[in-house]
Amino acid sequence: MSDLARFSINQMTVRQLPLPRLVEECVRLGVPGVGLWREPVAEYGLEATAQLVRDAGLAVTTLCRGGFFTTATDLDDNRAAVDEAATLGTDTLVLVSGGLPPGVKDLAAARSRIAGALAELVPYAAGRGVRLAIEPLHPMYAADRCAVSTLDQALALARPFAPSEVGVVVDTYHVWWDDHAPAAVARAGAEGRVHAFQVADWTTPLPAGVLTGRGPLGDGVIDLRAWRERVDASGYTGPIEVELFNDTLWSRDGVDVLEETARRYVEHVL
Template sequence: MKRFALNSATTKRWPLPELVAGCVDAGVAGVGLWREDLAAYGVKEAAALVRDAGLTVTSLCRGGFFNTPGWLAENRRAIDEAAAIGAPVLVLVSGGLPEGSRDLDAARAHVGEAIGALVPYALDAGVRLAVEPLHPMFCSDRCVVASLGQALDLADPYPAAAVGVVIDTYHLWWDDQVWAQIARDGRGNRIACFQVADWVTPLPAGVLLGRGLPGTGSVELRRFREAVDAAGYDGPVEVEVFAEEVWSRPGRAVLDETITRYLAHVAENPTT
């Protein structure tokens, strides 16, 4: 449980004060937050709530979407918010193709340029940028970064303290190159965030909501955890699930099941 962290996306409809209280009661030390949480509750108020409860913010989602107007100012705001709540990592989802474009190479090149523009600001704020690759099915509209190798290529020109990558099992489990790329992550000290969710089929109509709690789908979750450990990562393990069936349940019930499944399917010492 020392490494377990609940990403607030998993309990999307659980108000932040209740989420914080539930985590404290369950012995959870870390929470990953979303900017929507901060917008609803207030950045300063959320920072005080989490700090006073003795919790650690493990990451803030999200920055990126570099294909949209005003991306530079918006990402600077996201960095400021991460610093204000004490999140060491800002997750970046790159965004898809610009409207009317089919030039995937140019879109990825722009992501690299955008990250470079943010690096000095992030370093000054003490926030590490973390490039998250998404499953290729999201390439056109949400994220032109579709593999861990591509994410590492974008991070490599910058200091590891400034830019790392996110390993999200839901998005990367399909890739037969992922194990070699995780080892490459370790050599460069690039793993900034590790997120866990299962792949559940059949996918729902809203494909983005096709995640499952650990152990409900197809992913070798413990193999991923062992791989990131072997690469030298010893940070938080966030469970981040997008699923209407999960969101419709009481937050504390979801948290309790999430902990049980994390211990059984992800953690070093399973309790099955």
């Protein structure tokens, strides 16, 4: 089995690469999967993207993202995201659930609102063969992006639904600090709810806004191999997606970054 058999490159890691170039380079390097984002997919065209990846034999490991339930007035945009996932041939829509609505200081209420939105969205997604994957985000995003800060919270939100309908994303960047996360990973795996596994490293100092400082694999403090082994031990056998938002990487040649990321994946994650 190739070292890259489970490797998937999230499009945002090399967002400087236009879709056709990304697909071409993935094929050349033997990268079997890509995680896509709605905005660049829409820019290139949904159907055109679906055909591009299908013709290249690439798996779409995830589509990012639905969610932002706490500030949305309806679920139209989330239903559209489900449809796009189905068209792209991925079974996994990543959900970033949303933070506190303006003027609201009640995180528990925000989480309840997320639970309510899920209940409404699940039948629609299930009908289209798309699993909703709740991604806990690091607590530093709790206010403005995601009131779901831990795997325990994500699993609690998933529990009312079948594992084939709702699961979680394990992303090392968001959960590495949490001493409850290893047990949560084991439980998620046992329940069949690990719907995606993403890796990024933690480097300091964090940049202003804390969005674009995800560390290249091996540059930070996360024991990435230990996390991969932990997720594997939970029974997960799916893709391992590298998702880095990083200003320095974005300023470099995209193909270089892709090649380097694949090498670092083999060195630090496998």
